[in-house]
Amino acid sequence: MDFNTVLQILDSAVRLMTPLLLACLAGLYSERSGVFDIGLEGKMLMAAFTAASVAYATGSAWLGLLAGIGGSMAMSLIHGLASITFMGNQLISGVAINFLASGMTVLLGQKIFGLGGRTPSLQGAARFQEITLPLADTLGQVPVIGPIYAQLISGHSILVYVAFLAVPLTWWVLFRTRFGLRLRAVGENPASVDTAGVSVTRLRYAAIGICGVLTGIAGAYLATSLSAGFVKEMTAGRGFIALAALIFAKWRPWGALGATFLFGLLEAIANRYPNLDLGIVTVPSMFMNALPYILTVIILAGFVGRAIPPRAGGEPYVKER
Amino acid sequence: MAMTAQDAGGRPETAAPYAIELKGISKAFGPVQANKDIDLRVAKGSIHGIIGENGAGKSTLMSILYGFYKPDRGRILVNGEPIAIADSQTAIRAGIGMVFQHFKLVQNFTVLENIILGVEDGRLLRPSLAKARGVLKQLAHEYELNVDPDETIEELSVGHQQRVEILKALYRQADILILDEPTGVLTPAEADHLFRILEGLKAEGKTIILITHKLREIMDITDTVSVMRRGEMVASVSTAETSPEALAELMVGRKVLLNVDKTPARPGAPVLEVRDLHLIDHEGVERLRGISFDIRAGEILGIAGVSGNGQTQLLELLGGYPEKGARVSGAIRMNGEALDLTGAGSDARTRRRRGIGHVPEDRQTEGLIMDFTAWENIAFGYHDKAEYQKGWLMDNDAIRRDAKKYMEDFDCRPRNCDLAARDFSGGNQQKLVVARELERNPDLLLIGQPTRGVDIGAIEFIHKRIIELRDAGKAVLLVSVELDEILSLSDRIAVMFDGRIMGERLPDQTTTGELGLLMAGVTDTEHHAAEDGIPPEHRHVDDLPDETANGGPR
Numbered sequence: 001m002d003f004n005t006v007l008q009i010l011d012s013a014v015r016l017m018t019p020l021l022l023a024c025l026a027g028l029y030s031e032r033s034g035v036f037d038i039g040l041e042g043k044m045l046m047a048a049f050t051a052a053s054v055a056y057a058t059g060s061a062w063l064g065l066l067a068g069i070g071g072s073m074a075m076s077l078i079h080g081l082a083s084i085t086f087m088g089n090q091l092i093s094g095v096a097i098n099f100l101a102s103g104m105t106v107l108l109g110q111k112i113f114g115l116g117g118r119t120p121s122l123q124g125a126a127r128f129q130e131i132t133l134p135l136a137d138t139l140g141q142v143p144v145i146g147p148i149y150a151q152l153i154s155g156h157s158i159l160v161y162v163a164f165l166a167v168p169l170t171w172w173v174l175f176r177t178r179f180g181l182r183l184r185a186v187g188e189n190p191a192s193v194d195t196a197g198v199s200v201t202r203l204r205y206a207a208i209g210i211c212g213v214l215t216g217i218a219g220a221y222l223a224t225s226l227s228a229g230f231v232k233e234m235t236a237g238r239g240f241i242a243l244a245a246l247i248f249a250k251w252r253p254w255g256a257l258g259a260t261f262l263f264g265l266l267e268a269i270a271n272r273y274p275n276l277d278l279g280i281v282t283v284p285s286m287f288m289n290a291l292p293y294i295l296t297v298i299i300l301a302g303f304v305g306r307a308i309p310p311r312a313g314g315e316p317y318v319k320e321r
Numbered sequence: 322m323a324m325t326a327q328d329a330g331g332r333p334e335t336a337a338p339y340a341i342e343l344k345g346i347s348k349a350f351g352p353v354q355a356n357k358d359i360d361l362r363v364a365k366g367s368i369h370g371i372i373g374e375n376g377a378g379k380s381t382l383m384s385i386l387y388g389f390y391k392p393d394r395g396r397i398l399v400n401g402e403p404i405a406i407a408d409s410q411t412a413i414r415a416g417i418g419m420v421f422q423h424f425k426l427v428q429n430f431t432v433l434e435n436i437i438l439g440v441e442d443g444r445l446l447r448p449s450l451a452k453a454r455g456v457l458k459q460l461a462h463e464y465e466l467n468v469d470p471d472e473t474i475e476e477l478s479v480g481h482q483q484r485v486e487i488l489k490a491l492y493r494q495a496d497i498l499i500l501d502e503p504t505g506v507l508t509p510a511e512a513d514h515l516f517r518i519l520e521g522l523k524a525e526g527k528t529i530i531l532i533t534h535k536l537r538e539i540m541d542i543t544d545t546v547s548v549m550r551r552g553e554m555v556a557s558v559s560t561a562e563t564s565p566e567a568l569a570e571l572m573v574g575r576k577v578l579l580n581v582d583k584t585p586a587r588p589g590a591p592v593l594e595v596r597d598l599h600l601i602d603h604e605g606v607e608r609l610r611g612i613s614f615d616i617r618a619g620e621i622l623g624i625a626g627v628s629g630n631g632q633t634q635l636l637e638l639l640g641g642y643p644e645k646g647a648r649v650s651g652a653i654r655m656n657g658e659a660l661d662l663t664g665a666g667s668d669a670r671t672r673r674r675r676g677i678g679h680v681p682e683d684r685q686t687e688g689l690i691m692d693f694t695a696w697e698n699i700a701f702g703y704h705d706k707a708e709y710q711k712g713w714l715m716d717n718d719a720i721r722r723d724a725k726k727y728m729e730d731f732d733c734r735p736r737n738c739d740l741a742a743r744d745f746s747g748g749n750q751q752k753l754v755v756a757r758e759l760e761r762n763p764d765l766l767l768i769g770q771p772t773r774g775v776d777i778g779a780i781e782f783i784h785k786r787i788i789e790l791r792d793a794g795k796a797v798l799l800v801s802v803e804l805d806e807i808l809s810l811s812d813r814i815a816v817m818f819d820g821r822i823m824g825e826r827l828p829d830q831t832t833t834g835e836l837g838l839l840m841a842g843v844t845d846t847e848h849h850a851a852e853d854g855i856p857p858e859h860r861h862v863d864d865l866p867d868e869t870a871n872g873g874p875r
Binding site for chain 2: 189
């Protein structure tokens with residue numbers, strides 16, 4: 001395996017981890033505020049559909065992005081109403097959102113475009129194009145650093161950079177701002193926030209709002225950047241993988257970066273070597289493709305050390321009687 | 322404290338307005354009237370006690386004052402100004418601070434982060450934290466409220482966590498401080514320290530409202546006291562002009578015997594012999610460090626101590642369900658025969674068959690299944706008895722017959738064995754558990770915190786039943802954090818600290834002071850220290866008030 005192959009795999013890993021990273025950070029905001037969100041998958045799917053539809057209709061990837069955010073925000077709002085305002089069960093609400101998105105996207109897609117639930121493929125400005133960073137061509141000649149800059153760092157869609165910048169930003173918001181302090185507190189002990197005179201409800205809605213924006217970007221990336229249009233069930237369990245990554249990351253932003261990179265890398269390797277030849281045996285492609293999901297199961301089974309979720313997670317806040 | 326009598330007795334006419342004045346406050350939760358037409362006046366700069374049984378409505382009333390609940394009716398005046406307290410923010414702005422019974426702290430935040438939560442000075446944390454650090458230092462100096470600002474809450478002892486709550490209120494510039502059952506979790510030394518802090522705050526002109534059900538605290542520290550019973554305010558008097566007996570009578574609405582009537586014990590043969598018990602939990606912490614004692618027939622051995630010093634582990638081990646992964650050594654003999662400490666013969670079922678009844682410390686998680694009915698709960702642990710079987714099926718009618726009889730015997734109310742356990746009040750839930758264990762007439766009764774969260778009427782009843790069991794020639798191991806309970810029930814008292822028994826005393830030959838020292842890990846004499854094999858560093862600790870207690874295990 002030469003240097004160039006490694007770069008290509010890493011480059012592919014970066015593209016593939018981006019939706020996972022965005023969804024993982026989305027889940028981080030929501031769960032840090034005490035609202036468990038297994039509906040990440042559904043929100044992303046809905047966002048992918050609305051983004052692709054609007055991008056196709058208007059020819060603008062940016063309007064598509066806005067629509068994607070709108071689509072997942074609508075789902076977030078349903079989740080918020082059910083689990084914050086009406087104090088329902090957060091898991092059930094999340095499951096409902098996944099089903100709703102899965103059914104609605106295909107239904108609407110078929111009704112509008114008549115292509116069996118797909119949207120027509122997007123071209124030109126309806127997709128986010130790859131950005132070549134300044135000096136990529138000149139620096140590309142420099143050994144080692146050159147190819148890294150030109151191939152790995154440069155040449156991604158804007159949404160990839162947004163996702164990576166969201167990591168330090170999330171860290172800063174969480175640990176350096178008033179909002180972050182309150183957000184972390186409300187996920188640990190909402191009563192402490194309530195008795196301090198801060199509204200638990202407003203904080204949690206703010207958190208799921210941010211979650212909606214981030215899953216919206218993730219969905220738009222899937223449909224208008226990674227692929228060229230919406231395909232039925234195109235999220236393919238990424239929302240659940242992002243949840244596993246969130247646990248692996250122990251609900252920390254930099255951890256989220258590492259965890260989602262690992263998943264992205266596995267997917268990239270599987271894509272590159274469908275039949276990995278280890279000399280004695282050839283690993284079949286089914287196994288390679290299953291790798292990210294196998295890792296998910298291992299993480300969720302708790303083989304990676306103890307992860308302590310936010311203490312008030314999953315519990316609607318009811319003043320004690 | 323006698324000097325403050327004039328505060329409540331004859332107030333001068335020119336007096337400043339009251340710090341707090343409540344007029345006709347009512348609050349209902351569904352069909353339950355928690356507060357009925359309450360009037361209350363608290364003079365500025367005084368310590369006012371509110372006393373009442375569990376469920377009398379004290380905490381509800383104070384939560385209304387703090388804006389946690391909204392009253393259905395009534396008016397609130399703070400410093401003479403009428404004010405609508407819609408939320409806690411309003412209460413904080415009006416200068417009211419509250420230390421809840423269950424602390425409202427974020428466990429994995431530092432002290433400093435907890436202090437500024439909700440009153441940050443701007444969008445960024447750094448300046449707020451720096452300012453709080455300075456203020457904290459000053460407050461610590463002023464009121465003996467020392468806490469390390471960078472420690473996380475979960476690393477702090479309960480006493481220190483409480484200080485953080487008080488500091489939170491002071492940081493919000495509270496002039497009126499409400500404390501809800503503040504001493505429930507403290508050692509006597511920590512409680513004394515708390516009272517010194519309260520005296521200091523009073524001297525600075527702060528007004529303090531102390532909610533408690535402990536008569537001694539009311540008599541020790543308050544200037545005036547109000548008594549609540551079943552949601553109503555039944556009296557407000559000057560502390561100097563009342564007595565514990567009078568207050569107790571007001572609380573329950575009839576005369577109660579604070580001292581349990583009991584004849585001297587006539588101990589027989591040893592029932593339980595415990596030798597050199599050690600228990601190391603799954604985290605490698607040694608929870609029991611060589612416990613040895615005997616209990617004879619017809620005798621109550623009381624184990625006193627601040628919770629978390631190994632009592633729970635001792636009860637669980639004797640009851641046959643030590644924590645998973647714990648390593649155990651030592652020997653237990655029951656009626657002269659050895660009991661298995663590990664392996665198949667050491668489970669709770671075998672223990673029950675050997676005649677050990679067990680009322681666990683936490684009735685809601687270990688004693689009962691809250692969603693199951695009273696009759697189902699009464700069968701638990703004994704459900705495999707022959708008379709409850711009908712072929713392959715359970716004989717539910719037989720269980721219900723027993724349940725009805727037990728509930729009759731123990732005056733469980735409401736007398737409906739089809740209600741779920743959670744529908745009974747705390748006292749009646751406890752009666753269900755006690756009935757289940759006592760009706761089987763065990764040779765040895767293990768009973769932990771028999772009256773925690775139980776009202777005075779039920780306390781009296783449960784105490785009487787425990788004494789009756791003793792008089793019937795049975796052995797009782799009583800574990801309680803309530804010293805009064807230990808003193809009035811026990812025939813002998815052993816004090817536990819840090820997994821050891823610090824010493825044994827006879828109830829009529831000791832004082833709460835002496836027991837308190839033992840509970841804080843201080844052995845009183847060289848003789849005892851040598852005898853119990855206590856290492857020298859545990860003896861004669863000079864600054865015992867709170868530092869020793871904090872050094873204790875969690």
